[in-house]
Amino acid sequence: MTPRRNTAISEVRIPRPALEAVDRMRESGEIHVWWWPLGTRTDPADYAVLDEVERGRAQRFHAEADAAAFTATRAGARRAVAALLGIEPHQVGFGRRTCPGCGDREHGPPAVSDPPVPLAVSLSRTAGAGAFAIRAGDWVGVDVEARRPVEPAGLADMVLTATESAHVLGLPEGPARDAAFHRAWTRKEAVVKAVGLGLLGMALNTLDVHPAQDGPVQVVHRYRGEETRWQVTDLDIGERWAASVARPAADPAGPVHLHAPA
Structure with missing residues (x-):
């Protein structure tokens, strides 16, 4: 499940700008959605933003266009969270929440795992475009x-x-x-x-x-x-x-x- 905020711990582990951004989003009820066009070749700058697990997934795609779409979408999502929370892209980590249907954490909805802030996120991509949504709370879909x-x-x-x-x-x-x-x-x-x-x-x-x-x-x-x-x-x-x-x-x-x- 999405980590709950513990003030005694979060003041140490989570940058203050990130806490303030989450509080602002919770109070306003706002949603942020980023979208971007997708090319057919992987951008080295996007690939450099990914973590080791994401790089491994990108390398397993057989078609270059599919790898490029995955890389651009994950990099775009990481940059979006970083900009919103006032941190660097490499400080952002993605995980999964517990599946509300079966309780399995392996295929639950995506979540921001690092920093451990209560943010719901959603990713989508199609031919030529990717999108990423984020809001304070538990659920969002794009x-x-x-x-x-x-x-x-x-x-x-x-x-x-x-x-x-x-x-x-x-x-x-x-x-x-x-x-x-x-x-x-x-x-x-x-x-x-x-x-x-x-x-x-x-x-x-x-x-x-x-x-x-x-x-x-x-x-x-x-x-x-x-x-x-x-x-x-x-x-x-x-x-x-x-x-x-x-x-x-x-x-x-x-x-x-x-x-x-x-």
Whole structure:
């Protein structure tokens, strides 16, 4: 689980700017989201930011483009946390929280493990773009997807509820339909990531995210007879991609700060 703050210890182990940043984020309820384009070749500057475990993972990719995407996303996340907390990228460590479904720590949602501050994080990448979200607290989810044409008999049936499908496929074929579909898809993925269960908790085609409505929207997730509610906000990162971020609806709905690439 996310380490709890112990003042007697944290004043020694955690830099004061980091503590102040977390307190500010908790009070405001803000979310920070960074996104960046992904190239096809690994940037040595990105690779240098990774820790030994991440470098090992990068080296195991067979395709250079996949290694480059992984490296850029992890390096971007590390730099984002460092900038937010006022520390250096090499001082940032990532781990995992306990899985809320089975209690296993090996595949729970990602977390900042060093410094040990109560920050929820989420990572996503797609063709050409990566994204990273962070907030004070326990849960957050971000998703980014490259837009592509919607095939009514294929992907839409796997992703959309009957109500969503009627709305999306009722739109004229082309950009409007594609945009509505990807709005729904990224909202769903952001929620299941925030819940921490992925598709184990609730299939995408049973999760209604109201694509006919402009965001933010409230979404109900059901798992083992229990309901949780999430606020989902759409992110504008250009015409090539769709993106959304989700957080618990009961928490303070502070601003979403979107950090575009420099």
